[in-house]
Amino acid sequence: MGKCYAFVKNQYLKAIEQYPEDTGIRYEYAKHLASHREYAPAIEQHLALYELDPNDYRTVKWLARLYSWTKQFVEGLQWYEKYGEIRQGDLAVRHEIARVYGWALMLEEANEAYEKLCEDFPDNHELYWEWQAKKNNWLRRKRTAVSYYEKLVERHPEDAELVFDLGQLYSQLNLSRKSEDTYRKLLVYEPGHNRALFAADSEKWRRKQSAGLKITYIHQDGTGDTFGNFEITRFRTDANYKPARIMEATDVSLGLGHTTFNFLDHTGSTADHLWLKGNKDFRNGVMIYLNGELSTYTENNKETVQFETGIHYQIAELFDATVFTGREDVLENFITLSNHRARYYTGGRIMWDIDKRVDVYAQGKQYWYNDWNDGFEYDVSVGYKFFVYPRILKLSVGIFGFDVDDHVSEYWSPNAYKKYSAALSWRHYLGKEHYTGAPEFFYEMVMKQGIDSDSVDFAEPSLAFGWDNKRRMNAGLEIKPMRSVVYDEERIFFYFNVRL
Numbered sequence: 081m082g083k084c085y086a087f088v089k090n091q092y093l094k095a096i097e098q099y100p101e102d103t104g105i106r107y108e109y110a111k112h113l114a115s116h117r118e119y120a121p122a123i124e125q126h127l128a129l130y131e132l133d134p135n136d137y138r139t140v141k142w143l144a145r146l147y148s149w150t151k152q153f154v155e156g157l158q159w160y161e162k163y164g165e166i167r168q169g170d171l172a173v174r175h176e177i178a179r180v181y182g183w184a185l186m187l188e189e190a191n192e193a194y195e196k197l198c199e200d201f202p203d204n205h206e207l208y209w210e211w212q213a214k215k216n217n218w219l220r221r222k223r224t225a226v227s228y229y230e231k232l233v234e235r236h237p238e239d240a241e242l243v244f245d246l247g248q249l250y251s252q253l254n255l256s257r258k259s260e261d262t263y264r265k266l267l268v269y270e271p272g273h274n275r276a277l278f279a280a281d282s283e284k285w286r287r288k289q290s291a292g293l294k295i296t297y298i299h300q301d302g303t304g305d306t307f308g309n310f311e312i313t314r315f316r317t318d319a320n321y322k323p324a325r326i327m328e329a330t331d332v333s334l335g336l337g338h339t340t341f342n343f344l345d346h347t348g349s350t351a352d353h354l355w356l357k358g359n360k361d362f363r364n365g366v367m368i369y370l371n372g373e374l375s376t377y378t379e380n381n382k383e384t385v386q387f388e389t390g391i392h393y394q395i396a397e398l399f400d401a402t403v404f405t406g407r408e409d410v411l412e413n414f415i416t417l418s419n420h421r422a423r424y425y426t427g428g429r430i431m432w433d434i435d436k437r438v439d440v441y442a443q444g445k446q447y448w449y450n451d452w453n454d455g456f457e458y459d460v461s462v463g464y465k466f467f468v469y470p471r472i473l474k475l476s477v478g479i480f481g482f483d484v485d486d487h488v489s490e491y492w493s494p495n496a497y498k499k500y501s502a503a504l505s506w507r508h509y510l511g512k513e514h515y516t517g518a519p520e521f522f523y524e525m526v527m528k529q530g531i532d533s534d535s536v537d538f539a540e541p542s543l544a545f546g547w548d549n550k551r552r553m554n555a556g557l558e559i560k561p562m563r564s565v566v567y568d569e570e571r572i573f574f575y576f577n578v579r580l
Contacts, residue, residue, distance in 0.1 A: 085116060103132055110142065117272070119150050137166045141173065148176075151512075153184035171201065178211075179241065185468065187218050187436060206232060210242070220433055221397035222249050223365055233262075238269045244276055251516045254329045254361040256283045279517030282550040285579050287325040292577035294318040302567045310567075313342040318353070320577075329361035337373075351377045367392040375409065384409050384422060400431040410449070423447045423455070437465045441478075453493065455484040470509035477502045499538070501530035520548045538564045553578050 092109035110125035148156030181190030194211035213228035250259035263280035320335035337353035390404030427445035461478030548554035
């Protein structure tokens with residue numbers, strides 16, 4: 081804010097001191113403060129105006145807006161209610177109220193407000209488009225939402241909320257350049273839009289090259305089941321590099337890894353890894369991906385290839401469906417790596433967010449082992465969110481099953497094995513701003529309890545932290561112990577990435 085603003089502000093203050101009952105001067109001063117985003121003192125001035133004249137609808141409307149802009153939604157909606165008592169049927173204000181419900185994540189109320197507006201003004205096609213744009217966004221039908229937002233923004237490029245929402249959707253669809261361009265267009269009309277400034281820069285940083293480090297520690301200690309006592313420790317370090325994005329909605333990364341294995345009676349086995357990951361998103365909702373890894377084990381100088389490739393598609397923008405195939409090493413011999421077992425697999429998974437609270441996950445895999453054994457695995461869970469973003473409290477229940485055709489005594493090959501589980505998780509996204517591209521920091525605590533078809537109990541708590549400043553760095557840590565009468569396990573994951 082420059083010297084001119086300070087000079088005008090001081091002149092208004094002097095005038096108010098000289099004429100405290102002059103509502104015209106105070107009203108202009110309050111508008112002046114609000115136009116320069118000094119919302120707290122603007123609220124103070126409008127409250128003073130309200131004391132002087134409770135029936136001034138302009139003051140009541142400004143208070144409703146200012147409280148809403150400062151995310152004091154309860155107070156803002158109360159002032160909108162008072163405005164409605166003074167002036168009924170104001171289309172512009174009813175429109176504002178519908179938007180405020182959306183800002184406050186009161187989605188049912190927002191949807192009802194838009195629906196009532198469209199019923200009362202059936203010829204207002206743009207109002208209907210906005211309702212459909214926001215409704216489909218709330219229902220995670222992002223491509224449909226984009227089609228409505230694009231029509232609205234074409235007609236109203238000056239509408240900051242619509243343009244910003246469109247930029248957010250482009251970002252969530254991995255269309256980084258389109259997202260940044262949209263934010264830049266918004267800044268032409270509103271240069272001081274701080275969220276658009278930050279989000280545009282976040283998209284630019286997102287496409288830059290990056291380097292990172294990931295550390296994985298896994299320790300398992302058998303306690304005397306069918307396989308006897310065993311102990312195995314795996315410590316893996318990966319260095320990764322992600323080049324700058326050369327094509328929209330396309331990401332590629334590659335890395336080198338090293339794993340050290342320590343067994344109860346056998347130490348010093350190692351493995352070196354070379355891996356590649358890539359994915360491409362298409363505008364029609366299709367995403368293809370390939371993850372591949374070449375590993376060389378010191379045990380017998382064995383080389384193996386692991387990979388998974390698949391196609392992801394959002395069916396009718398309701399179900400996230402993926403079909404995939406791949407190959408993986410199986411390190412289930414807890415004494416040595418000498419057997420070098422592996423398995424090919426193919427399968428599919430479906431994720432369905434029924435609404436903002438209920439979600440369903442289901443996956444099935446068919447395995448073919450290199451010792452001619454076959455197996456099938458399935459995993460199904462249902463979750464319910466008591467609280468939604470940014471504070472998510474979720475209860476999940478699920479069942480995991482595994483079955484093989486032929487029992488083999490040398491490794492785990494159960495007949496119709498099942499594991500039932502229930503988990504309660506709490507994830508909290510900290511910070512004042514919650515939009516795509518904003519700095520992000522969260523922590524998550526999970527308590528998971530399970531019991532299998534052999535009546536073995538499993539306790540699986542976990543704790544995780546994640547941080548991303550959307551600029552130079554991001555990092556995360558996850559700790560996952562597990563306790564049972566069969567074996568105990570500790571897993572620790574840590575990653576750190578730097579954008580260059």
